[in-house]
Amino acid sequence: MIKSLAGSSRILRGATTCLLTTTTTTTQALRWSIRYYCNNTTTTTALPPYRILFFGTDDVSIHTLTKLHENNMLKTGMITPTSSSSLSTPQTTRVVEEIAVVCPNNSSELVYQYARDNKIPMYHPDDEKGMKNFQVPLSPSNQPFDLAVVVSFGYFIPKAVLASFRYGGLNMHPSLLPRHRGAAPIYHTLLKGDKETGISVIRLDANRFDVGDILQQRRIALDPLTMYTPLRHELATTGAGMVLSTLTDFPEAAKNAWPQGEDGATKAPKVNKLQSRIDWAAHDITTIWRLFRAFGDNIGIHTTIYSKKYKAWKRLRFTQMVPPPHTLEDSILEDQYVRLQLVIRSGRLNMDSVKPGSYFLNSGVMWVRCANDGWVGFTSVHEEAKKKEVTAAEFLFGKGVVSPGSAAADTIATLPETQHVV
Incomplete structure (x- = not known):
């Protein structure tokens, strides 16, 4: 020796x-x-393999936990290369010696379910104090853990907890840090209209969220039509592969890590349903499209409309939106926008009296006036207290705004001033 x-x-x-x-x-x-x-x-x-304590909760975390657990279960010592791996050569080392999980004590969360179903040792933050007095357990073989791996956990790892790990901890963050530091980077990537995003695998910092040195980073170009849910899935799966590849050569990654710096740093705090409400007088077509990309396939974007039946304002959620012209290649307008321009140029609408929030139906599209003299189109909606979403035409027929006969003939029903959404 x-x-x-x-x-x-x-x-x-x-x-x-x-x-x-x-x-x-x-x-x-x-x-x-x-x-x-x-x-x-x-x-x-x-060098690996490492005893890893994984911290996570949700459908972003689950992809990394799955990869780590599958790696731990390998008996041959050979890892099958995956498309998400950032290594140029096949992985040949089992990087996970042992694994246990820390997650909220919530059986509806995916990480909890995976750990339970696969009999992975599981521990929980305190319901009231969180991680403040958390005692890091020993590994299944009663050895200290080497590394903390944190993905979409939701709790800050205190200095005393982090100090329990031989080599500290790492975190997978779905943004190009230092841009979009915080709990909701994917939402803010779309809300800001970023043209690219990415993954950052960083060292855990003992004092602040999302400021640790970068171990590995990858840029990903964004299609202007990309929605939140498929983007989240892509970043989660890609990030899982990057965590595994970082661990494969962790000493080298740690040696070559670089500081984030503060140039271009932005915050990405949690979002809520209030942010998904459309302000027709303040939001232009670009802003509303960004809202739809961020919220349209999850919490939804919405407005309110007066219900004569219930004599109350009801939330109206827009479930399908016509992409704006600037999202299309070579500035080619979709057929719906061509028809819209024909209507506007025909003079059949008194544009001087059309206020933000006013709407009409044309060729199955519900067009709503927004800021900066713009129009946004929606093809399906869901009204509060209704069982299912309906097409825009069905919704407006039900409200008596237009008749089936006129809609079939593609005529325009110009609304009086009182018929508008707010």
Whole structure:
């Protein structure tokens, strides 16, 4: 066995020396260690496999947990290369020696269900204090954990907890940090109209969320028609592969990590349903399209409309929207926008009296006036207290705004001032 020089006094001041050592244990015949000696400070980062405590909750976290668990279950020591891996060569090392999970005590969450179904040891933050007094457990073999891996966990990992891990922790964040630091980076990527996004695998910082050094980062171009749910899935699966590849060569990744800096840093706090409400007088077509991309396939974008039957204002959620012209290649207008322009140019609408929120039906599209003299089109809606969504034409027929006969003839029903959404 090569003698370890970890305790040697022959450490060069003001210089960096890398010494390669090996150690043997009863459970592992050979394990390489790379030790970096810098100004009398020793940081030892062993090559994999690692004992990992995973922190996560939801449908973003589950992809990383699944990959880590499948890697842990490998018996041959060979990892099948995947399309999401960022390595240029096939992975040949089992990177997960042991794994356990920390997640909220909520059986409806995917991480909880996966850990339960696969009999992975599971621990929970305190319902009231969160991670404040959390005691890091030992691994299934009663050994200290090497690394904390955190993905969409929702709780800050305190310094005392992080200090329990031999090599600290890493986090997968679905944005190009330092842009969109916070709990909802994917929402804010779409709300800001970003043309690209990405994945950042970073070191956990003991004092702040999402500011740690970057271990690996990948850029992803955004299609202007991309919606939240498929984007979240793409980032979650890609990020899971990047976590695994980072762990595969963690000592090198840690050595070459770079600071985020503050240039271009933005915040991405949690979102709520109030942000998905359309303000027709303030929101233009670009803003409403960004709202639809961010919220349209989950919490939905909405307005309110007066119900004569219930004598009350009801929430109206728009479930399908006509993409704006600027989202189409070569500025080619969709057929619906061609028809809209024909209506406007025909003079059949008194544009001077059309206020933001006024709407009409043409060729199955409900057109609503918005800010900056714009129009946005919707083809299906869901009214509060109704069982299912309906087409825009069916909704307006039911409100008596237009008759089936006139709609079939593609005529325009110009609304009086009182008929508008707010």
